[in-house]
Amino acid sequence: MDRAGRISAENLRAVEQARASGAEVMIVTGRSWRSTLPYYRALAMTGPAICYLGALVVADGTGRVLEHLPLEPAAWHPLRRLALAEGLAVTAAVAVPGGADGPAGGDRGRELGLAADVAYATGRADDFNGWEDWNPYTEIDPALDRCASPPTMAAVYGDRSVARVLAAFPDGLPRAQFDLSDHIEGETVLHVWHEAVDKGRALARYCRERGIPPEAVLAVGDAAMDVTMLRFAGIGVAVPGSQPAALAAADWVASPAEAVARALGSRG
Template structure:
């Protein structure tokens, strides 16, 4: 079947460790667009940090951010869907972090949920903000992870449920996971970004993942999964690799992504092969 939608992850797939999109990957996206297929970014990034790449690639349509917790409809940042943390989950986590003096960041794309059953007014735009109690002493690159975060020791500006919460440092993460061994209401814990010296625990709504977000978008557009190619590199990409008719993991991807993928290829190789097969 002809591919009608290409879904690209950013970091580790289109974007390298230095934060750049190679000429080869830019050509891959251009080739996908030239085929007449839709091209959508599906990323864990905020819209604020996705937008420069969106513009660089010449995109104009929707983008899926925060692993699927946010869908923007176009380059203006018009919100089509937003799923923040459940109020009870955020209230409990916020209270515990403040009582224990933990490093936590609340990242919000909007101040309310947008269920997506119908598109909201066009004046409802993304306003990415982030507030943190401050960096811990056991996390190496906090500022790189928090490029626009404001310090708010009492989280007084983060009382509404955020799109995502992040707990930083081995000690803080250990205390949160011990305090909530069964998790938080309607939430999920994600430790997939754990590397030496940079342990971060992300907390998302339980319904948030890239596969669900992509499936919901495709239903809206009338695109069957068999006409979708999704490209990613790590564990959070697995749901969309499994959803897509063709799931592609990049050659240096995480073992879980490689196992879930139908193909292992670079973006350029995958797009060329798909268009050759579909043409």
């Protein structure tokens, strides 16, 4: 996508060419399913999509859930208590109703219903710009009463709230990981995921279950969160202007269209 969130005609053609060659095309993203769906449709996809870095896998365009890995109660409850006690700006993204009450990371094919993709926030952060861009459908719920179970992902917004959470939990939270890789000046956000959530791990699991070897995979990314995916793939591609970590992990630096043309050309 470009900075306006549009897929170029060139990249749309590249996806069509890849699919026509017999390749399977898949979205692996940190976005929610709700935010991914417009791009899924634009690319005329019909199969699974990996969302929330791998915390959610949907089966198809209906949003039928195949796998879900929310935060553990031991991680979510202390974070929620701190946020409410000190007025921190925290959001809870809920991909699947019931959260951790369902089978976390269940066997592929064991469906958990449809992705709900709702989000709740204690409130907006005064020291965070671009709230609407980051939270297009987040509802304000000061006590987070509507988040009945541990969410798929929690996010802490603004310098003050992020600093307080990091100070309160210097060793992290149980079975969780902190991610500050999206840091932008004026838009500090700390994501909190289950410790097993990882793009590379999710894609590797999918490929293993489908009998697809790593050397038959081409992955395209641009950020630190893409590094494990780029390293897993036989050909890891970082687009020009990617974050340094992605550039260092990549085999090629190319646009998606250039990478597909080069890969198909190498196959004759």
